[in-house]
Amino acid sequence: MDSITHLFYGGAIAAAIAPKGHRRAALLAGAALNTLPDLDVIPLALFGDPVAQMTCHRGLTHSWLVLPFVAWAIWALFKRRGGRVAAEPVRWWWAIFACLMAHPFIDSFTVYGTQLFWPLPMRPIMWSSLFIIDPLFTLPWLAACVVAWFARERLAAKALAVGVALGFAYLGWSLLAKTLVEREASRALLAMGLPDAPRFSVPTPLNTLLWRVVAMTPDGYVEGFRSIVADSAPMRFHAYRSDVAALDEARGVPAVARLLWFNHHFAKAEVRDGVLSLSDLRMGNEPDYFFRFDVAQRTGAGWQALRPRQESPPRDFATAWDATWQRIWREPASPPRTAVDDPGALPASRATE
Structure with a gap:
Protein backbone atom coordinates (compact mmCIF):
# COMPACT_ATOMS: atom_id res chain seq x y z
CA MET A 1 0.00 0.00 0.00
CA LEU A 175 -12.27 -10.10 -1.65
CA LEU A 176 -16.00 -10.51 -2.23
CA ALA A 177 -15.88 -8.11 -5.19
CA LYS A 178 -12.93 -10.01 -6.62
CA THR A 179 -14.85 -13.28 -6.32
CA LEU A 180 -17.84 -11.83 -8.18
CA VAL A 181 -15.65 -10.52 -10.99
CA GLU A 182 -13.69 -13.74 -11.36
CA ARG A 183 -16.92 -15.72 -11.58
CA GLU A 184 -18.03 -13.61 -14.55
CA ALA A 185 -14.57 -13.77 -16.11
CA SER A 186 -14.52 -17.56 -15.81
CA ARG A 187 -17.84 -17.83 -17.65
CA ALA A 188 -16.64 -15.60 -20.47
CA LEU A 189 -13.28 -17.33 -20.82
CA LEU A 190 -14.97 -20.72 -20.88
CA ALA A 191 -17.13 -19.55 -23.79
CA MET A 192 -13.98 -18.35 -25.56
CA GLY A 193 -12.24 -21.71 -25.21
CA LEU A 194 -9.87 -20.48 -22.49
CA PRO A 195 -11.14 -22.18 -19.33
CA ASP A 196 -7.68 -23.00 -17.99
CA ALA A 197 -5.77 -19.94 -19.16
CA PRO A 198 -3.49 -18.40 -16.51
CA ARG A 199 -5.20 -15.23 -15.36
CA PHE A 200 -5.36 -12.55 -12.72
CA SER A 201 -7.87 -9.92 -11.67
CA VAL A 202 -7.08 -6.57 -10.11
CA PRO A 203 -9.09 -3.47 -9.19
CA THR A 204 -8.52 -0.36 -11.25
CA PRO A 205 -6.99 2.71 -9.55
CA LEU A 206 -8.53 4.12 -6.38
CA ASN A 207 -11.58 1.84 -6.19
CA THR A 208 -12.95 -1.69 -5.91
CA LEU A 209 -15.93 -1.23 -8.24
CA LEU A 210 -14.20 -1.55 -11.62
CA TRP A 211 -11.92 -4.53 -12.18
CA ARG A 212 -9.48 -5.58 -14.87
CA VAL A 213 -8.92 -9.22 -15.82
CA VAL A 214 -6.05 -10.51 -17.95
CA ALA A 215 -5.73 -14.08 -19.24
CA MET A 216 -2.76 -15.44 -21.15
CA THR A 217 -3.15 -17.07 -24.57
CA PRO A 218 -0.69 -18.97 -26.80
CA ASP A 219 -0.02 -15.81 -28.84
CA GLY A 220 -0.41 -13.16 -26.18
CA TYR A 221 -3.21 -12.27 -23.79
CA VAL A 222 -6.74 -10.96 -23.48
CA GLU A 223 -7.85 -8.05 -21.33
CA GLY A 224 -11.33 -7.28 -20.05
CA PHE A 225 -13.02 -4.94 -17.59
CA ARG A 226 -15.95 -5.52 -15.28
CA SER A 227 -17.92 -2.93 -13.33
CA ILE A 228 -19.73 -4.42 -10.37
CA VAL A 229 -22.31 -1.64 -10.38
CA ALA A 230 -22.90 -1.08 -14.11
CA ASP A 231 -22.28 -4.27 -16.10
CA SER A 232 -24.96 -6.87 -16.70
CA ALA A 233 -23.99 -8.40 -20.06
CA PRO A 234 -21.42 -11.21 -20.32
CA MET A 235 -17.88 -9.99 -19.81
CA ARG A 236 -16.02 -9.07 -23.01
CA PHE A 237 -12.31 -9.37 -23.69
CA HIS A 238 -9.95 -7.67 -26.11
CA ALA A 239 -7.07 -9.72 -27.52
CA TYR A 240 -3.47 -8.55 -27.89
CA ARG A 241 -0.33 -10.13 -29.24
CA SER A 242 2.96 -10.66 -27.45
CA ASP A 243 6.20 -11.81 -29.08
CA VAL A 244 6.14 -15.17 -27.34
CA ALA A 245 8.81 -16.62 -29.64
CA ALA A 246 11.34 -13.94 -28.69
CA LEU A 247 10.41 -14.29 -25.03
CA ASP A 248 10.97 -18.05 -25.16
CA GLU A 249 14.35 -17.61 -26.85
CA ALA A 250 15.49 -15.04 -24.26
CA ARG A 251 14.45 -16.93 -21.12
CA GLY A 252 18.08 -17.57 -20.27
CA VAL A 253 18.80 -13.85 -19.91
CA PRO A 254 19.00 -13.20 -16.13
CA ALA A 255 16.77 -10.11 -16.16
CA VAL A 256 14.14 -11.94 -18.21
CA ALA A 257 14.14 -14.94 -15.87
CA ARG A 258 13.95 -12.70 -12.81
CA LEU A 259 11.04 -10.66 -14.17
CA LEU A 260 9.07 -13.73 -15.22
CA TRP A 261 9.54 -15.21 -11.75
CA PHE A 262 8.43 -11.97 -10.13
CA ASN A 263 5.39 -11.26 -12.30
CA HIS A 264 4.18 -14.89 -12.48
CA HIS A 265 4.79 -14.86 -16.27
CA PHE A 266 2.19 -12.13 -16.77
CA ALA A 267 4.40 -10.26 -19.21
CA LYS A 268 4.15 -8.72 -22.65
CA ALA A 269 7.18 -9.10 -24.92
CA GLU A 270 7.96 -6.66 -27.74
CA VAL A 271 10.97 -6.41 -30.04
CA ARG A 272 11.78 -2.92 -31.30
CA ASP A 273 14.96 -2.22 -33.26
CA GLY A 274 16.37 -5.54 -32.10
CA VAL A 275 15.78 -4.80 -28.41
CA LEU A 276 13.53 -7.02 -26.30
CA SER A 277 11.21 -5.07 -24.01
CA LEU A 278 9.13 -6.68 -21.26
CA SER A 279 6.05 -5.05 -19.75
CA ASP A 280 4.50 -6.19 -16.48
CA LEU A 281 0.85 -6.79 -17.42
CA ARG A 282 -0.32 -6.58 -13.83
CA MET A 283 0.15 -2.83 -13.41
CA GLY A 284 -1.39 -0.48 -15.95
CA ASN A 285 -3.49 -1.47 -18.93
CA GLU A 286 -3.06 -1.72 -22.67
CA PRO A 287 -1.03 0.00 -24.03
CA ASP A 288 0.39 1.83 -20.99
CA TYR A 289 2.19 -0.14 -18.29
CA PHE A 290 4.02 1.23 -15.28
CA PHE A 291 6.90 -1.25 -15.46
CA ARG A 292 8.46 -1.75 -18.89
CA PHE A 293 12.10 -2.77 -19.22
CA ASP A 294 14.55 -3.15 -22.11
CA VAL A 295 16.39 -6.33 -21.17
CA ALA A 296 18.12 -7.95 -24.17
CA GLN A 297 19.65 -7.22 -27.57
CA ARG A 298 19.26 -9.54 -30.55
CA THR A 299 22.58 -10.81 -31.92
CA GLY A 300 23.55 -13.36 -34.52
CA ALA A 301 23.86 -15.98 -31.80
CA GLY A 302 20.53 -15.19 -30.14
CA TRP A 303 19.87 -12.75 -27.31
CA GLN A 304 22.51 -10.90 -25.35
CA ALA A 305 21.75 -9.40 -21.94
CA LEU A 306 21.56 -5.62 -21.72
CA ARG A 307 21.99 -3.51 -18.64
CA PRO A 308 18.25 -3.21 -17.88
CA ARG A 309 16.64 0.12 -18.70
CA GLN A 310 13.22 1.14 -17.45
CA GLU A 311 11.08 3.11 -19.85
CA SER A 312 9.17 6.09 -18.50
CA PRO A 313 5.66 5.14 -17.33
CA PRO A 314 2.57 7.01 -18.57
CA ARG A 315 1.95 10.31 -16.79
CA ASP A 316 -1.55 11.43 -17.80
CA PHE A 317 -3.24 10.24 -14.61
CA ALA A 318 -6.07 12.79 -14.81
CA THR A 319 -7.27 11.47 -18.16
CA ALA A 320 -6.87 7.87 -17.01
CA TRP A 321 -8.90 8.51 -13.86
CA ASP A 322 -11.64 10.28 -15.82
CA ALA A 323 -11.94 7.24 -18.09
CA THR A 324 -11.99 4.94 -15.07
CA TRP A 325 -14.69 6.98 -13.34
CA GLN A 326 -16.88 6.97 -16.45
CA ARG A 327 -16.42 3.23 -16.93
CA ILE A 328 -17.37 2.45 -13.32
CA TRP A 329 -20.88 3.79 -13.87
CA ARG A 330 -21.42 3.06 -17.56
CA GLU A 331 -21.37 -0.23 -19.43
CA PRO A 332 -20.07 0.00 -23.03
CA ALA A 333 -22.89 0.00 -25.55
CA SER A 334 -21.15 -2.38 -27.95
CA PRO A 335 -18.25 -4.84 -27.85
CA PRO A 336 -14.78 -3.37 -28.44
CA ARG A 337 -13.07 -4.15 -31.71
CA THR A 338 -10.49 -6.90 -31.67
CA ALA A 339 -6.87 -5.85 -31.30
CA VAL A 340 -5.59 -8.61 -33.58
CA ASP A 341 -6.35 -9.41 -37.18
CA ASP A 342 -5.65 -13.12 -36.82
CA PRO A 343 -8.29 -14.88 -34.71
CA GLY A 344 -5.75 -17.63 -34.11
CA ALA A 345 -4.54 -15.58 -31.16
CA LEU A 346 -7.41 -17.20 -29.29
CA PRO A 347 -7.73 -20.96 -29.68
CA ALA A 348 -11.17 -22.13 -30.77
CA SER A 349 -12.67 -18.69 -30.32
CA ARG A 350 -12.93 -15.17 -31.59
CA ALA A 351 -10.83 -12.36 -30.18
CA THR A 352 -13.82 -10.86 -28.42
CA GLU A 353 -17.03 -12.29 -27.07
Whole structure:
Protein backbone atom coordinates (compact mmCIF):
# COMPACT_ATOMS: atom_id res chain seq x y z
CA MET A 1 0.00 0.00 0.00
CA ASP A 2 0.99 3.64 -0.19
CA SER A 3 3.04 5.28 2.55
CA ILE A 4 0.18 7.44 3.87
CA THR A 5 -2.02 4.40 4.42
CA HIS A 6 0.79 2.59 6.23
CA LEU A 7 1.17 5.51 8.64
CA PHE A 8 -2.44 5.47 9.79
CA TYR A 9 -2.90 1.71 9.47
CA GLY A 10 0.08 1.09 11.74
CA GLY A 11 -0.84 3.88 14.14
CA ALA A 12 -4.37 2.56 14.63
CA ILE A 13 -3.21 -1.02 15.18
CA ALA A 14 -0.58 -0.03 17.75
CA ALA A 15 -2.92 2.33 19.60
CA ALA A 16 -5.62 -0.34 19.75
CA ILE A 17 -3.21 -2.76 21.46
CA ALA A 18 -1.10 -0.46 23.65
CA PRO A 19 -2.06 0.42 27.25
CA LYS A 20 -4.63 3.17 27.73
CA GLY A 21 -2.23 5.78 29.01
CA HIS A 22 0.16 5.26 26.11
CA ARG A 23 -2.29 6.02 23.30
CA ARG A 24 -0.50 8.95 21.65
CA ALA A 25 2.91 7.34 21.94
CA ALA A 26 1.48 4.20 20.35
CA LEU A 27 0.01 6.19 17.45
CA LEU A 28 3.44 7.61 16.66
CA ALA A 29 5.27 4.34 17.24
CA GLY A 30 2.81 2.40 15.10
CA ALA A 31 3.15 4.86 12.24
CA ALA A 32 6.93 4.55 12.36
CA LEU A 33 6.96 0.76 12.72
CA ASN A 34 4.52 0.20 9.87
CA THR A 35 6.66 2.39 7.63
CA LEU A 36 9.91 0.62 8.53
CA PRO A 37 9.71 -2.31 6.04
CA ASP A 38 9.46 0.06 3.07
CA LEU A 39 12.81 1.64 3.91
CA ASP A 40 14.36 -1.12 1.80
CA VAL A 41 13.94 1.27 -1.12
CA ILE A 42 16.88 3.31 0.21
CA PRO A 43 19.62 0.66 -0.21
CA LEU A 44 17.91 -0.68 -3.34
CA ALA A 45 18.25 2.76 -4.93
CA LEU A 46 22.02 2.21 -4.88
CA PHE A 47 21.79 -0.85 -7.15
CA GLY A 48 21.44 1.11 -10.37
CA ASP A 49 19.51 -1.85 -11.77
CA PRO A 50 15.76 -1.17 -12.15
CA VAL A 51 14.93 -4.89 -12.41
CA ALA A 52 16.73 -5.61 -9.13
CA GLN A 53 15.06 -2.60 -7.52
CA MET A 54 11.62 -3.83 -8.53
CA THR A 55 12.05 -7.52 -7.74
CA CYS A 56 13.97 -7.15 -4.47
CA HIS A 57 11.54 -4.63 -2.99
CA ARG A 58 9.15 -6.31 -0.54
CA GLY A 59 11.70 -9.05 0.03
CA LEU A 60 13.80 -9.39 3.19
CA THR A 61 12.16 -6.47 5.00
CA HIS A 62 8.67 -7.85 4.29
CA SER A 63 9.32 -11.45 5.32
CA TRP A 64 7.28 -13.04 8.09
CA LEU A 65 10.34 -15.21 8.72
CA VAL A 66 12.48 -12.14 9.44
CA LEU A 67 10.18 -9.55 11.02
CA PRO A 68 9.53 -11.42 14.31
CA PHE A 69 13.25 -11.13 15.07
CA VAL A 70 13.21 -7.44 14.16
CA ALA A 71 10.20 -6.96 16.45
CA TRP A 72 11.98 -8.73 19.30
CA ALA A 73 15.13 -6.62 18.83
CA ILE A 74 13.15 -3.35 18.88
CA TRP A 75 11.09 -4.47 21.88
CA ALA A 76 14.17 -5.62 23.82
CA LEU A 77 16.01 -2.38 23.09
CA PHE A 78 13.22 -0.15 24.35
CA LYS A 79 12.46 -2.41 27.30
CA ARG A 80 16.07 -2.14 28.40
CA ARG A 81 15.93 1.64 28.15
CA GLY A 82 12.97 1.76 30.52
CA GLY A 83 9.94 3.98 30.06
CA ARG A 84 6.63 2.88 28.59
CA VAL A 85 7.80 -0.43 27.11
CA ALA A 86 9.41 -1.49 30.39
CA ALA A 87 6.27 -0.49 32.30
CA GLU A 88 3.94 -2.55 30.06
CA PRO A 89 6.19 -5.03 28.26
CA VAL A 90 3.52 -7.55 27.19
CA ARG A 91 1.19 -5.01 25.59
CA TRP A 92 4.06 -3.27 23.86
CA TRP A 93 5.49 -6.54 22.56
CA TRP A 94 2.21 -7.32 20.83
CA ALA A 95 1.88 -3.76 19.53
CA ILE A 96 5.37 -3.82 17.99
CA PHE A 97 4.98 -7.34 16.62
CA ALA A 98 1.53 -6.68 15.14
CA CYS A 99 2.60 -3.44 13.46
CA LEU A 100 5.57 -5.00 11.72
CA MET A 101 3.74 -8.14 10.64
CA ALA A 102 0.71 -6.16 9.46
CA HIS A 103 2.73 -4.22 6.89
CA PRO A 104 3.53 -7.11 4.50
CA PHE A 105 0.14 -8.65 5.24
CA ILE A 106 -1.74 -5.71 3.74
CA ASP A 107 0.83 -5.33 0.95
CA SER A 108 -0.01 -8.89 -0.11
CA PHE A 109 -3.50 -7.73 -1.05
CA THR A 110 -2.04 -5.61 -3.86
CA VAL A 111 -0.92 -7.00 -7.21
CA TYR A 112 2.73 -5.92 -6.94
CA GLY A 113 3.81 -9.03 -5.06
CA THR A 114 5.17 -9.52 -1.54
CA GLN A 115 7.79 -12.10 -0.60
CA LEU A 116 6.12 -13.05 2.68
CA PHE A 117 8.33 -16.07 3.24
CA TRP A 118 11.68 -14.81 1.98
CA PRO A 119 14.26 -16.44 1.68
CA LEU A 120 12.22 -19.51 0.72
CA PRO A 121 12.15 -19.91 -3.09
CA MET A 122 8.51 -18.92 -3.48
CA ARG A 123 7.02 -16.49 -5.94
CA PRO A 124 5.76 -13.23 -4.46
CA ILE A 125 2.25 -13.39 -3.05
CA MET A 126 -0.31 -11.20 -4.83
CA TRP A 127 -3.89 -11.59 -3.66
CA SER A 128 -4.64 -8.45 -5.72
CA SER A 129 -7.92 -7.32 -4.20
CA LEU A 130 -6.77 -3.76 -3.43
CA PHE A 131 -5.18 -1.12 -5.61
CA ILE A 132 -1.99 0.24 -4.06
CA ILE A 133 -3.81 3.53 -3.32
CA ASP A 134 -7.42 3.23 -2.22
CA PRO A 135 -8.90 6.21 -0.34
CA LEU A 136 -11.83 4.21 1.02
CA PHE A 137 -9.45 1.74 2.62
CA THR A 138 -7.30 4.53 4.07
CA LEU A 139 -10.21 6.57 5.44
CA PRO A 140 -11.23 4.46 8.48
CA TRP A 141 -7.63 4.13 9.67
CA LEU A 142 -7.04 7.85 9.25
CA ALA A 143 -10.27 8.79 11.05
CA ALA A 144 -9.52 6.41 13.91
CA CYS A 145 -6.07 7.92 14.42
CA VAL A 146 -7.35 11.51 14.36
CA VAL A 147 -10.09 10.79 16.91
CA ALA A 148 -7.75 8.74 19.10
CA TRP A 149 -5.23 11.59 19.17
CA PHE A 150 -7.67 14.29 20.26
CA ALA A 151 -10.48 12.46 22.09
CA ARG A 152 -10.70 11.30 25.66
CA GLU A 153 -9.96 7.71 26.53
CA ARG A 154 -13.38 6.09 26.14
CA LEU A 155 -14.16 7.77 22.81
CA ALA A 156 -10.61 7.10 21.58
CA ALA A 157 -10.94 3.39 22.33
CA LYS A 158 -14.29 3.21 20.52
CA ALA A 159 -12.93 5.09 17.52
CA LEU A 160 -9.99 2.72 17.23
CA ALA A 161 -12.21 -0.34 17.49
CA VAL A 162 -14.60 0.98 14.85
CA GLY A 163 -11.77 2.11 12.57
CA VAL A 164 -10.00 -1.25 12.71
CA ALA A 165 -13.30 -3.08 12.14
CA LEU A 166 -14.23 -0.91 9.15
CA GLY A 167 -10.75 -1.22 7.67
CA PHE A 168 -10.83 -4.99 7.74
CA ALA A 169 -14.47 -5.03 6.62
CA TYR A 170 -13.42 -3.11 3.50
CA LEU A 171 -10.70 -5.68 2.97
CA GLY A 172 -13.36 -8.38 3.14
CA TRP A 173 -15.50 -6.46 0.66
CA SER A 174 -12.58 -6.31 -1.77
CA LEU A 175 -12.27 -10.10 -1.65
CA LEU A 176 -16.00 -10.51 -2.23
CA ALA A 177 -15.88 -8.11 -5.19
CA LYS A 178 -12.93 -10.01 -6.62
CA THR A 179 -14.85 -13.28 -6.32
CA LEU A 180 -17.84 -11.83 -8.18
CA VAL A 181 -15.65 -10.52 -10.99
CA GLU A 182 -13.69 -13.74 -11.36
CA ARG A 183 -16.92 -15.72 -11.58
CA GLU A 184 -18.03 -13.61 -14.55
CA ALA A 185 -14.57 -13.77 -16.11
CA SER A 186 -14.52 -17.56 -15.81
CA ARG A 187 -17.84 -17.83 -17.65
CA ALA A 188 -16.64 -15.60 -20.47
CA LEU A 189 -13.28 -17.33 -20.82
CA LEU A 190 -14.97 -20.72 -20.88
CA ALA A 191 -17.13 -19.55 -23.79
CA MET A 192 -13.98 -18.35 -25.56
CA GLY A 193 -12.24 -21.71 -25.21
CA LEU A 194 -9.87 -20.48 -22.49
CA PRO A 195 -11.14 -22.18 -19.33
CA ASP A 196 -7.68 -23.00 -17.99
CA ALA A 197 -5.77 -19.94 -19.16
CA PRO A 198 -3.49 -18.40 -16.51
CA ARG A 199 -5.20 -15.23 -15.36
CA PHE A 200 -5.36 -12.55 -12.72
CA SER A 201 -7.87 -9.92 -11.67
CA VAL A 202 -7.08 -6.57 -10.11
CA PRO A 203 -9.09 -3.47 -9.19
CA THR A 204 -8.52 -0.36 -11.25
CA PRO A 205 -6.99 2.71 -9.55
CA LEU A 206 -8.53 4.12 -6.38
CA ASN A 207 -11.58 1.84 -6.19
CA THR A 208 -12.95 -1.69 -5.91
CA LEU A 209 -15.93 -1.23 -8.24
CA LEU A 210 -14.20 -1.55 -11.62
CA TRP A 211 -11.92 -4.53 -12.18
CA ARG A 212 -9.48 -5.58 -14.87
CA VAL A 213 -8.92 -9.22 -15.82
CA VAL A 214 -6.05 -10.51 -17.95
CA ALA A 215 -5.73 -14.08 -19.24
CA MET A 216 -2.76 -15.44 -21.15
CA THR A 217 -3.15 -17.07 -24.57
CA PRO A 218 -0.69 -18.97 -26.80
CA ASP A 219 -0.02 -15.81 -28.84
CA GLY A 220 -0.41 -13.16 -26.18
CA TYR A 221 -3.21 -12.27 -23.79
CA VAL A 222 -6.74 -10.96 -23.48
CA GLU A 223 -7.85 -8.05 -21.33
CA GLY A 224 -11.33 -7.28 -20.05
CA PHE A 225 -13.02 -4.94 -17.59
CA ARG A 226 -15.95 -5.52 -15.28
CA SER A 227 -17.92 -2.93 -13.33
CA ILE A 228 -19.73 -4.42 -10.37
CA VAL A 229 -22.31 -1.64 -10.38
CA ALA A 230 -22.90 -1.08 -14.11
CA ASP A 231 -22.28 -4.27 -16.10
CA SER A 232 -24.96 -6.87 -16.70
CA ALA A 233 -23.99 -8.40 -20.06
CA PRO A 234 -21.42 -11.21 -20.32
CA MET A 235 -17.88 -9.99 -19.81
CA ARG A 236 -16.02 -9.07 -23.01
CA PHE A 237 -12.31 -9.37 -23.69
CA HIS A 238 -9.95 -7.67 -26.11
CA ALA A 239 -7.07 -9.72 -27.52
CA TYR A 240 -3.47 -8.55 -27.89
CA ARG A 241 -0.33 -10.13 -29.24
CA SER A 242 2.96 -10.66 -27.45
CA ASP A 243 6.20 -11.81 -29.08
CA VAL A 244 6.14 -15.17 -27.34
CA ALA A 245 8.81 -16.62 -29.64
CA ALA A 246 11.34 -13.94 -28.69
CA LEU A 247 10.41 -14.29 -25.03
CA ASP A 248 10.97 -18.05 -25.16
CA GLU A 249 14.35 -17.61 -26.85
CA ALA A 250 15.49 -15.04 -24.26
CA ARG A 251 14.45 -16.93 -21.12
CA GLY A 252 18.08 -17.57 -20.27
CA VAL A 253 18.80 -13.85 -19.91
CA PRO A 254 19.00 -13.20 -16.13
CA ALA A 255 16.77 -10.11 -16.16
CA VAL A 256 14.14 -11.94 -18.21
CA ALA A 257 14.14 -14.94 -15.87
CA ARG A 258 13.95 -12.70 -12.81
CA LEU A 259 11.04 -10.66 -14.17
CA LEU A 260 9.07 -13.73 -15.22
CA TRP A 261 9.54 -15.21 -11.75
CA PHE A 262 8.43 -11.97 -10.13
CA ASN A 263 5.39 -11.26 -12.30
CA HIS A 264 4.18 -14.89 -12.48
CA HIS A 265 4.79 -14.86 -16.27
CA PHE A 266 2.19 -12.13 -16.77
CA ALA A 267 4.40 -10.26 -19.21
CA LYS A 268 4.15 -8.72 -22.65
CA ALA A 269 7.18 -9.10 -24.92
CA GLU A 270 7.96 -6.66 -27.74
CA VAL A 271 10.97 -6.41 -30.04
CA ARG A 272 11.78 -2.92 -31.30
CA ASP A 273 14.96 -2.22 -33.26
CA GLY A 274 16.37 -5.54 -32.10
CA VAL A 275 15.78 -4.80 -28.41
CA LEU A 276 13.53 -7.02 -26.30
CA SER A 277 11.21 -5.07 -24.01
CA LEU A 278 9.13 -6.68 -21.26
CA SER A 279 6.05 -5.05 -19.75
CA ASP A 280 4.50 -6.19 -16.48
CA LEU A 281 0.85 -6.79 -17.42
CA ARG A 282 -0.32 -6.58 -13.83
CA MET A 283 0.15 -2.83 -13.41
CA GLY A 284 -1.39 -0.48 -15.95
CA ASN A 285 -3.49 -1.47 -18.93
CA GLU A 286 -3.06 -1.72 -22.67
CA PRO A 287 -1.03 0.00 -24.03
CA ASP A 288 0.39 1.83 -20.99
CA TYR A 289 2.19 -0.14 -18.29
CA PHE A 290 4.02 1.23 -15.28
CA PHE A 291 6.90 -1.25 -15.46
CA ARG A 292 8.46 -1.75 -18.89
CA PHE A 293 12.10 -2.77 -19.22
CA ASP A 294 14.55 -3.15 -22.11
CA VAL A 295 16.39 -6.33 -21.17
CA ALA A 296 18.12 -7.95 -24.17
CA GLN A 297 19.65 -7.22 -27.57
CA ARG A 298 19.26 -9.54 -30.55
CA THR A 299 22.58 -10.81 -31.92
CA GLY A 300 23.55 -13.36 -34.52
CA ALA A 301 23.86 -15.98 -31.80
CA GLY A 302 20.53 -15.19 -30.14
CA TRP A 303 19.87 -12.75 -27.31
CA GLN A 304 22.51 -10.90 -25.35
CA ALA A 305 21.75 -9.40 -21.94
CA LEU A 306 21.56 -5.62 -21.72
CA ARG A 307 21.99 -3.51 -18.64
CA PRO A 308 18.25 -3.21 -17.88
CA ARG A 309 16.64 0.12 -18.70
CA GLN A 310 13.22 1.14 -17.45
CA GLU A 311 11.08 3.11 -19.85
CA SER A 312 9.17 6.09 -18.50
CA PRO A 313 5.66 5.14 -17.33
CA PRO A 314 2.57 7.01 -18.57
CA ARG A 315 1.95 10.31 -16.79
CA ASP A 316 -1.55 11.43 -17.80
CA PHE A 317 -3.24 10.24 -14.61
CA ALA A 318 -6.07 12.79 -14.81
CA THR A 319 -7.27 11.47 -18.16
CA ALA A 320 -6.87 7.87 -17.01
CA TRP A 321 -8.90 8.51 -13.86
CA ASP A 322 -11.64 10.28 -15.82
CA ALA A 323 -11.94 7.24 -18.09
CA THR A 324 -11.99 4.94 -15.07
CA TRP A 325 -14.69 6.98 -13.34
CA GLN A 326 -16.88 6.97 -16.45
CA ARG A 327 -16.42 3.23 -16.93
CA ILE A 328 -17.37 2.45 -13.32
CA TRP A 329 -20.88 3.79 -13.87
CA ARG A 330 -21.42 3.06 -17.56
CA GLU A 331 -21.37 -0.23 -19.43
CA PRO A 332 -20.07 0.00 -23.03
CA ALA A 333 -22.89 0.00 -25.55
CA SER A 334 -21.15 -2.38 -27.95
CA PRO A 335 -18.25 -4.84 -27.85
CA PRO A 336 -14.78 -3.37 -28.44
CA ARG A 337 -13.07 -4.15 -31.71
CA THR A 338 -10.49 -6.90 -31.67
CA ALA A 339 -6.87 -5.85 -31.30
CA VAL A 340 -5.59 -8.61 -33.58
CA ASP A 341 -6.35 -9.41 -37.18
CA ASP A 342 -5.65 -13.12 -36.82
CA PRO A 343 -8.29 -14.88 -34.71
CA GLY A 344 -5.75 -17.63 -34.11
CA ALA A 345 -4.54 -15.58 -31.16
CA LEU A 346 -7.41 -17.20 -29.29
CA PRO A 347 -7.73 -20.96 -29.68
CA ALA A 348 -11.17 -22.13 -30.77
CA SER A 349 -12.67 -18.69 -30.32
CA ARG A 350 -12.93 -15.17 -31.59
CA ALA A 351 -10.83 -12.36 -30.18
CA THR A 352 -13.82 -10.86 -28.42
CA GLU A 353 -17.03 -12.29 -27.07
